[in-house]
Amino acid sequence: MGKKGFILxxxxxxxxxxxxxxIFGVLSDVRREKLFDYVVLHPQLCVGDGEEFxxxxxxxxxxxKLYIAACDPQMQCKMYRDAFEAVGFDKTHHFALDIRNKTxxxxxxxxxxxxxxxx
Ligand code: SF4
Numbered sequence: 806m807g808k809k810g811f812i813l814x815x816x817x818x819x820x821x822x823x824x825x826x827x828i829f830g831v832l833s834d835v836r837r838e839k840l841f842d843y844v845v846l847h848p849q850l851c852v853g854d855g856e857e858f859x860x861x862x863x864x865x866x867x868x869x870k871l872y873i874a875a876c877d878p879q880m881q882c883k884m885y886r887d888a889f890e891a892v893g894f895d896k897t898h899h900f901a902l903d904i905r906n907k908t909x910x911x912x913x914x915x916x917x918x919x920x921x922x923x924x
Contacts, residue, residue, distance in 0.1 A: 807869020808842035810862070811835060811916070813904075814850040814875035822876075822905035830909045831874075831916070838913075840920050841872065850875065851884040859888035868894075870923070874904040874916055 813832060815823045832844055845862075849855050850873070862868065871894070875881055878901035889896045900923045904912045 808867050809840075809870045809872065809920075810868045811841040811844045812847055812850065812871065812873045812875075813844070814847045814855075814873065816876070817848045820905075826904070826907055826909045826912050831904075831912045834909070834913045835916055838917065840917065851880075856885075856888045859885060860892050863889070863892045863894045870898045870900065872900045872902070872916070872919060872923075874902045874912065874919075876905060877903055 813828065813835075815828055818828065828846065832846060835841065835844055847855060847858060850859065863871070873881055873885075881901040882896065882899070885899065886896065888894075889899065900919055902915055902919045904915055907915060
């Protein structure tokens with residue numbers, strides 16, 4: 806069975822939208838809950854090297870489902886589309902969550918809910 810991957814993207818860590826949460830606290834909690842096969846922190850997925858990262862990550866064909874907690878879900882779909890198409894990743898297996906302006910607890914709860922709704 807393919808793996809479930811999780812990426813947390815945080816606008817370089819300097820955006821006020823992410824100031825209420827402890828970024829590493831979110832990742833640690835998500836790991837502890839064993840919601841995914843792997844978790845990754847990326848500072849800026851929507852620029853050139855972020856797209857390159859996505860291609861490298863997905864090119865091995867091992868990730869079946871990719872959960873991304875970042876900004877607006879519709880924006881995410883547009884921003885990652887080229888990378889998904891380049892490696893043949895099924896975009897319906899990308900589950901996007903907006904976690905801006907959430908506390909650590911709120912972010913973790915939202916991530917859990919995302920996985921429950923999209924197992
Ligand atoms: S993908 Fe979204 S959260 Fe990540 S850097 Fe770009 S705008 Fe910010």
